[in-house]
Amino acid sequence: AQSVTQLGSHVSVSEGALVLLRCNYSSSVPPYLFWYVQYPNQGLQLLLKYTSAATLVKGINGFEAEFKKSETSFHLTKPSAHMSDAAEYFCAVSDPWNGNTGKLIFGQGTTLQVKP
Amino acid sequence: EAGVTQFPSHSVIEKGQTVTLRCDPISGHDNLYWYRRVMGKEIKFLLHFVKESKQDESGMPNNRFLAERTGGTYSTLKVQPAELEDSGVYFCASSQDLTRTQETQYFGPGTRLLVL
Numbered sequence: 001a002q003s004v005t006q007l008g009s010h011v012s013v014s015e016g017a018l019v020l021l022r023c024n025y026s027s028s029v030p031p032y033l034f035w036y037v038q039y040p041n042q043g044l045q046l047l048l049k050y051t052s053a054a055t056l057v058k059g060i061n062g063f064e065a066e067f068k069k070s071e072t073s074f075h076l077t078k079p080s081a082h083m084s085d086a087a088e089y090f091c092a093v094s095d096p097w098n099g100n101t102g103k104l105i106f107g108q109g110t111t112l113q114v115k116p
Numbered sequence: 117e118a119g120v121t122q123f124p125s126h127s128v129i130e131k132g133q134t135v136t137l138r139c140d141p142i143s144g145h146d147n148l149y150w151y152r153r154v155m156g157k158e159i160k161f162l163l164h165f166v167k168e169s170k171q172d173e174s175g176m177p178n179n180r181f182l183a184e185r186t187g188g189t190y191s192t193l194k195v196q197p198a199e200l201e202d203s204g205v206y207f208c209a210s211s212q213d214l215t216r217t218q219e220t221q222y223f224g225p226g227t228r229l230l231v232l
Contacts, residue, residue: 004158032218036223041225042225043119043120043207043222043223043224043225043226044207044209044223045223046220046221046222049218049220051218090159092159094218101164101166101171101172102147102149102164102211102219102221103149103161103164103172103175104149104151104159104161104221105161106151106158106159106160107158108157108158109158109159
């Protein structure tokens with residue numbers, strides 16, 4: 001069965017520093033990959049998604065992620081953190097090849113803290 | 117355009133009581149998903165509707181959970197009788213087109229359920 005691993009439940013960076021949130025998936029066939037963000041008291045919002053087109057995906061708010069098949073990874077990066085980036089980030093996959101209904105399988109989430 | 121809405125935002129009930137959660141998807145979205153996040157764990161899929169039909173209910177924990185989507189519009193998720201382990205955040209999401217399994221799912225803010 002598909003699984004998603006997010007390394008680090010909490011990540012702390014200084015404002016202006018690089019943000020790197022890690023995500024690895026388990027699948028021999030590339031799935032569709034998503035990053036969602038949840039701000040306090042809000043629903044999950046899509047940051048970006050990979051659906052077998054370009055391996056470097058650009059999303060909203062300056063975030064991007066690179067799909068690396070050889071590493072089964074889809075890490076999320078942002079060159080310069082802003083205070084408003086403090087939130088919880090979720091990596092998710094869906095499997096398009098096994099009668100999938102679009103359901104998402106999530107990692108455990110990573111809380112990003114941005115220090116002034 | 118209104119997003120996915122969920123009601124109530126919070127619910128505190130006693131063990132053994134019944135609770136009904138409601139989700140209104142984005143207008144025109146045929147796909148409706150329920151997910152749950154138990155504290156400290158990942159967000160997990162519960163079930164998926166296509167219009168009024170249950171497409172996949174493989175994630176439903178047990179028969180104390182009943183989901184309906186009469187008329188293919190809003191959905192309800194009833195827990196009867198509630199147990200302590202049912203506490204968590206229940207998310208609803210909707211998407212437009214099942215034939216494109218990479219379709220973005222739009223999430224509601226969630227219902228925070230606490231069973232005492």
